[in-house]
Amino acid sequence: MQFPAGLFTDVRYESVYNTTISFENGQLKQNKTALERGAFIRVFDGSRWYYSATTDLDTIQSEIDALAAMAKPNAGILDHPVVKRLQANRDVCLRYRETDVSKISNEEKVALLSSYLPVLQELDDVQMSMLFYFDTHTEKHIISSLGADVTFDYQRASVVLRYAFGCNGVPFSNQQHAYRETFQELRDLQDSFREKIAADWQYAHNAVPVVPGVYTCILAPVVTGVFAHESFGHKSESDFMIGDETMRREWALGTRVGSDILNIYDTGIPEGSGYVPYDDEGTKAGKTYLIKDGILTGRLHSAYTAAALEEDVTGNARAMSFEFEPIVRMTSTCIGAGTQTVEELFAGVKEGVYIQDYKHGSGMSTFTIAPNVAYMIRDGKLAEPVRIAVITGNVMETLHKIDGLSSEVELCSSSTGGCGKMEQWPLRVAFGGPYVRVQGISVQ
Amino acid sequence: MIKELYRFETTETSLNVTQSEIDSVRRKHIVKSGCRVYEAGCIGIAGTLGEATEETWRQAEANLARKVPYPYDPEQNKVRHNDRSQEVLDSGEFTARVEQLLNRLRTAFPRMIFSNKVNMSETTVSLTNDAGLDYCCRDLTYAVMLLAKDVDSAAVFDTAAQYLGRSFDVDAIFADVSQIMEAHQTVLPLPEGNTLPLIVESGLVKDPLNQALNGQLFYRGASLLSGKQGQKLFSGDVTLQVDRTPDSYASAFFDAEGSILPGDTLPLIENGVLTRPYADKKTAAEFSCENTAAAGANYDDLPQLAAPNTSFASSGKSLQELLQGRDAVLVVMASGGDCTPDGMVATPVQTSYLYRDGRLLGKLPEFSVRGSLFDLLGKNYLGRSDDKPFCGFQWLAVEAEIAP
Numbered sequence: 001m002q003f004p005a006g007l008f009t010d011v012r013y014e015s016v017y018n019t020t021i022s023f024e025n026g027q028l029k030q031n032k033t034a035l036e037r038g039a040f041i042r043v044f045d046g047s048r049w050y051y052s053a054t055t056d057l058d059t060i061q062s063e064i065d066a067l068a069a070m071a072k073p074n075a076g077i078l079d080h081p082v083v084k085r086l087q088a089n090r091d092v093c094l095r096y097r098e099t100d101v102s103k104i105s106n107e108e109k110v111a112l113l114s115s116y117l118p119v120l121q122e123l124d125d126v127q128m129s130m131l132f133y134f135d136t137h138t139e140k141h142i143i144s145s146l147g148a149d150v151t152f153d154y155q156r157a158s159v160v161l162r163y164a165f166g167c168n169g170v171p172f173s174n175q176q177h178a179y180r181e182t183f184q185e186l187r188d189l190q191d192s193f194r195e196k197i198a199a200d201w202q203y204a205h206n207a208v209p210v211v212p213g214v215y216t217c218i219l220a221p222v223v224t225g226v227f228a229h230e231s232f233g234h235k236s237e238s239d240f241m242i243g244d245e246t247m248r249r250e251w252a253l254g255t256r257v258g259s260d261i262l263n264i265y266d267t268g269i270p271e272g273s274g275y276v277p278y279d280d281e282g283t284k285a286g287k288t289y290l291i292k293d294g295i296l297t298g299r300l301h302s303a304y305t306a307a308a309l310e311e312d313v314t315g316n317a318r319a320m321s322f323e324f325e326p327i328v329r330m331t332s333t334c335i336g337a338g339t340q341t342v343e344e345l346f347a348g349v350k351e352g353v354y355i356q357d358y359k360h361g362s363g364m365s366t367f368t369i370a371p372n373v374a375y376m377i378r379d380g381k382l383a384e385p386v387r388i389a390v391i392t393g394n395v396m397e398t399l400h401k402i403d404g405l406s407s408e409v410e411l412c413s414s415s416t417g418g419c420g421k422m423e424q425w426p427l428r429v430a431f432g433g434p435y436v437r438v439q440g441i442s443v444q
Numbered sequence: 445m446i447k448e449l450y451r452f453e454t455t456e457t458s459l460n461v462t463q464s465e466i467d468s469v470r471r472k473h474i475v476k477s478g479c480r481v482y483e484a485g486c487i488g489i490a491g492t493l494g495e496a497t498e499e500t501w502r503q504a505e506a507n508l509a510r511k512v513p514y515p516y517d518p519e520q521n522k523v524r525h526n527d528r529s530q531e532v533l534d535s536g537e538f539t540a541r542v543e544q545l546l547n548r549l550r551t552a553f554p555r556m557i558f559s560n561k562v563n564m565s566e567t568t569v570s571l572t573n574d575a576g577l578d579y580c581c582r583d584l585t586y587a588v589m590l591l592a593k594d595v596d597s598a599a600v601f602d603t604a605a606q607y608l609g610r611s612f613d614v615d616a617i618f619a620d621v622s623q624i625m626e627a628h629q630t631v632l633p634l635p636e637g638n639t640l641p642l643i644v645e646s647g648l649v650k651d652p653l654n655q656a657l658n659g660q661l662f663y664r665g666a667s668l669l670s671g672k673q674g675q676k677l678f679s680g681d682v683t684l685q686v687d688r689t690p691d692s693y694a695s696a697f698f699d700a701e702g703s704i705l706p707g708d709t710l711p712l713i714e715n716g717v718l719t720r721p722y723a724d725k726k727t728a729a730e731f732s733c734e735n736t737a738a739a740g741a742n743y744d745d746l747p748q749l750a751a752p753n754t755s756f757a758s759s760g761k762s763l764q765e766l767l768q769g770r771d772a773v774l775v776v777m778a779s780g781g782d783c784t785p786d787g788m789v790a791t792p793v794q795t796s797y798l799y800r801d802g803r804l805l806g807k808l809p810e811f812s813v814r815g816s817l818f819d820l821l822g823k824n825y826l827g828r829s830d831d832k833p834f835c836g837f838q839w840l841a842v843e844a845e846i847a848p
Contacts, residue, residue: 020745024660024748027513028511028512028513029512029746029748030512030745030746030748031507031510031512032489032744032745032746034491034744036493037493038474038493048466048467048468048469049460049467049468049469050468050469050471051468051469051470051471052470052471052472053470053471053472053473053474054472054473054474055474055475055476055493055494056494066471067471070469106510127661127664127665127666128660128661128664128666164661164664164666165666166664166665166666166670167785169668169670169671170668170785170786171661171665171666171667171668171670171785172785173666173785207785209784209786209788212790212814212847234600235600239462240559240600240601242462242463243462243463243557244463244557244593244595245595246595246596246597246598247598249598250598251598323472323474324470325460325468325470359782360780360782361780362779362780363780364599364600364601364794365599365600365794365810366780366792366794366810367780368779368780368781368791368792369780370780370781370782387784387785387786387788388784389781389782389783389784389788389789389790389791389814390780390781390782390790390791390792392780392792392812422560422561422589423458423561423589442812442847444790444812444814444847
């Protein structure tokens with residue numbers, strides 16, 4: 001590979017193996033194995049980036065040359081603050097080579113998925129059901145004109161059960177899933193699924209419309225994670241602050257942004273759907289506290305944004321696939337544990353709402369979460385199930401209204417969907433935290 | 445055995461805007477090829493990035509052994525090519541025009557900081573087989589997706605301006621963006637009243653309908669609209685149709701199974717009456733209903749039922765005529781809302797402007813809206829505009845309950 005003089009260049013190769021097997025109402029619907037290879041090339045001349053995405057891996061050099069022809073060579077490129085922050089790591093981190101899902105036969109995968117068919121077939125009032133097996137093994141190789149040469153992989157295998165109950169004209173749909181790093185871990189989960197689906201059946205057949213209003217809400221860990229991701233995670237992605245003096249002033253580190261029991265961090269280190277040992281410009285993963293004891297302590301960076309804000313890289317430059325450039329994204333975003341038991345959190349609520357599961361969330365100045373399963377809380381106890389379209393709150397007000405966190409925490413991975421930011425959706429992320437009690441949430 | 449190729453080709457120039465300047469240029473040329481073979485009621489599929497090779501076809505044939513049922517006839521002996529492109533620019537000219545647009549925006553609105561993407565995308569999708577099927581649809585679109593914020597604002601962004609079209613007329617796009625940016629300079633209170641006319645993109649009501657009109661859910665009793673076929677559920681002005689016409693930027697004239705519609709359109713709701721849910725070949729065969737060309741698939745997926753692009757029929761009136769002189773709220777951003785299983789729609793409205801007599805007067809505070817889907821498209825439905833007064837869209841006007 002010939003890197004052009006006076007320019008920074010890097011190439012990210014991606015090889016993605018994946019399997020999708022599905023049954024629809026008990027019938028085999030899809031059985032697909034795919035292997036996709038592509039590359040993303042970046043050239044930087046100190047003032048503008050030039051990118052190319054290609055599936056023709058024999059033309060990488062000519063793509064580099066074509067981008068270089070658009071750029072203006074810069075003799076001082078190595079001293080540019082962005083380039084100074086780009087790491088030249090050399091590492092091979094192939095954690096999933098031994099358990100590579102691409103080495104499991106298709107017959108074994110079909111057999112595993114078929115073992116979950118009875119869970120859906122034995123239910124009453126299931127009008128529609130889908131059963132999925134997904135696996136992905138991704139290997140990335142990043143090289144750069146600075147000498148970076150990093151190879152790493154990540155992997156997941158999932159079973160997803162999706163179902164719709166008729167419920168006398170008020171249909172209810174939901175899904176349960178198991179996300180694991182290896183195929184073998186997906187066995188013998190039938191009873192766990194049965195228990196969750198039975199609870200959903202009870203919810204679906206008994207839920208009533210919520211009375212709209214402002215309530216104290218308790219969020220289950222998976223909802224807490226979405227809340228952290230949507231309410232503050234996106235605000236911590238510092239590409240929104242580039243060159244913006246007002247944002248820099250308002251978001252100065254050290255500013256109080258939440259109640260003093262609140263800690264939020266992002267990390268690519270733990271296994272799960274937010275595992276990112278190196279980001280997509282080759283920066284090693286770390287753990288970044290965004291909020292510590294209610295105080296703004298950090299934010300998420302690529303080399304570009306870190307240079308602009310004169311801060312350090314954090315390993316959060318991520319791309320959805322080889323078709324896109326890395327931008328600042330979250331990995332695993334969590335609220336830190338508190339000290340209370342779950343029972344103590346509930347005991348403090350006279351009338352409120354418990355959000356157990358969600359469909360989607362969004363967040364900027366206002367965060368939203370569309371609950372899929374929710375219950376009223378009355379006198380500190382779970383009460384009737386309720387149907388809710390959306391809960392919302394102003395981010396900067398709501399973070400101050402968190403007044404209880406459980407000591408019990410969970411990190412949750414996603415088998416379907418992911419995070420969306422502008423044109424790049426879905427990106428694999430994880431999130432989690434404790435049970436959270438928060439005052440003054442608008443419930444519609 | 446019939447062999448069929450489902451092929452996507454995308455060529456794109458994407459310009460990223462930061463601080464009102466282009467800071468990156470992305471070129472993309474991606475080909476995705478899906479090889480399908482049909483034999484004895486089964487389908488074998490294999491895909492590759494790039495052009496299909498002998499190995500891809502061999503793998504597709506080998507995948508017949510997986511016994512994935514597909515007992516429907518592939519389309520045969522049909523030929524149609526459709527080129528929807530209008531103004532063709534090369535990458536350099538496109539970049540120059542975007543720079544021109546940004547220059548004018550910087551000068552006209554020095555207090556606003558613009559960011560995000562402006563894209564030129566050429567897409568060609570084709571479905572061909574050795575039984576005489578030869579469908580190809582090409583499009584070339586220009587998309588402006590600018591976020592904007594005031595220099596003194598601590599928000600990530602305050603407003604957005606978008607444009608989607610097949611030409612890049614700097615004057616016209618500048619004029620369109622300017623309407624919103626000018627209105628943004630004035631802050632107004634939310635008008636009085638428990639309900640207000642809203643001018644919305646159709647997603648607010650189309651998203652729940654996409655779920656409810658799914659033929660599989662519908663005929664299995666798992667849809668909000670199950671059992672209501674033939675009933676008048678909505679206002680007589682409401683006609684919602686599958687839209688595979690050139691008016692649609694989102695879909696080719698054929699679906700992933702090669703199904704097409706007469707005139708490239710078919711109503712699912714006609715004059716307020718639920719006429720049919722959307723269906724693919726499997727759903728049509730299973731429930732003896734009409735195939736509405738609603739099969740979707742990634743290049744290497746089995747075709748399956750997916751919400752097709754739909755549009756509300758025009759009410760034959762301009763936006764001003766629909767509103768009959770009433771003040772209204774133009775909703776630029778309403779994200780994160782949803783619909784309960786019994787049809788109650790609710791969403792926060794993050795960015796909106798007061799509309800009066802064809803003009804945007806000022807920015808309104810955040811608020812929430814709610815309403816039953818049946819009311820929003822029933823007694824509260826005002827219509828879909830015939831004209832495109834903002835952002836190149838025909839807007840929907842509905843009355844909705846306001847929650848400050």
